[in-house]
Amino acid sequence: MFKPPFVKSLLLAALLASPVAQAATAYVSNEKDNTLSVIDLETLEVTQTIEVGERPRGIILSKDRTKLYICASDSDTVQVMDLATHKIIANLPSGEDPEQFSLHPDDRRLYISNEDDALVTVVDTVSHEVLAQIEVGVEPEGMAVSPDGRWAVNTSETTSMLHWIDTETHELIDNTLVDQRPRHVEFTKSGDRLWGSSEIGGTVSIINVASREIIKKLNFQIRGIHPDKIQPVGVKLSADGKYAFVALGPANHVAVVDASSYEVLDYLLVGRRVWHMEFTPDQKYLLTTNGVSGDVSVIDVDDMKVIKSIKVGRYPWGVVTLE
């Protein structure tokens, strides 16, 4: 007797819920607008703009992809947004001016670089407590935790070093000197290599994680663009291990690198001052945030072509995608 209406409502709920759940979405932080832009990855259009804290920069997803962590730099906090409701549910004590951060594979410890204080703050996302503050070089910026969870690597822009932090003891174990102004680090999936960009040096260093030494340095040259403008920032490695993409800042190009031979294959023209990137969940597209032109360029990874640039807010900075 009760079954039919119950089943019906269940079906209806499933019908209503499925398009929302299946349409892949991108979230982009707009540094100057204090907002996030939500992009529908089917139509490649902005569907929503959400107000968040001041100067949102780095953004990352929780491992279960239900929460978004936002570095609200000028609010001196890391905000936690519930992705189902788009409401801020917590403000984490991040230390001053959080810019980039990385989540430990345990889904609890968040490693945050505090640009103004030369510190890395470790926050427990469950208890909301600061677990440690580690002194690093001047102007810490990039942050990455190794896939096995052993290392947290921070880059300091002025000291031009990569700082290796042991995640057990929260102590700084080693430093690797790289070219000027390291901005971003990214571990390979296997965790045995680390890619780090140097903005002023104009290079990307590939580091052997076991020895913490540079094994290869990449240089970039684009015909018709002055070398000073080639400033590598964001680095993204494709899941299949074939390619690395390097965002070249004011050169308005993304370099495509063969991840095994380290050869630069191509340069793709995107918007102005490109900084960070993210793949769509199916790895079909790579999204780039172009700060000065205020848009997100979409690269078709199979064709290696830029297919569209989507207008978002002012100075887009970080980007994440989810199913």
Next chain:
Amino acid sequence: MQLSPYTIAFTGILKREFLRFIHQRTRFLSALVRPLLWLVVFAAGFRAALGVSIIPPYQTYITYETYILPGLCCMILLFNGMQGALSMVYDREMGSMKVLLMSPLPRSWLLFCKLIAIALLSLAQVYAFIALGFLVDVEPPLIGLLTVLPALLLTAVMLGAIGLFLSARIRQLENFAGVMNFVIFPMFFLSSALYPLWKMRESSEWLYWVCSVNPFTHAVELVRFALYAELNLEALLITAGTTLVFTVLALLGFNPEQAAHSKGR
């Protein structure tokens, strides 16, 4: 059956134009050299490696080479249209056109055939040019190569008609240098072929205005959109309208009665 003399005239004229075309291989090459110089040398000197801002029909940032390709395609049509029309003037006075015009068929038909013949041969040059564009990484979508065909044909007829109209009306323009200075250059430079019109507007409002009433601008935009499989309706209407007006005016100009009438006056 009744149409057959018309068809014979058309194929005859087309065949003749085609023969002339393959006999003058240098003309074919020189028609390619001009736009290639723009594409390779001028665009390199312009140094827009950092990208041209997004304007429709482009979905993202493009290189300057990509931007000027449709304009250069139209440039080929512009030179060929004007050259073809001028050669017709000489032909009429001393060459084969004189024989042709003795045909009992209406002159309007013969001229129309000639216009279409010139247009079709110009298209071959445009496609050769687009193919060379792929060498410098200007790669419009392949479907665009098909959709651009009607746009190119209409543009070719429009420019041929304008050329024909001018050659019939303005005697002083009979030498090509005059046409270059007073028709081809102004039409080409005062258009969206080399720079987006918003850029023109930033420097001068009246130049922008002149550019936007120039039918060549609309032909370029029609071709630009068609090359990306899109229709720019406004550009199509203006180009088609201009084609119609100048075709009628050109045919009137070549009408012997009309000519005799105006001479008598």
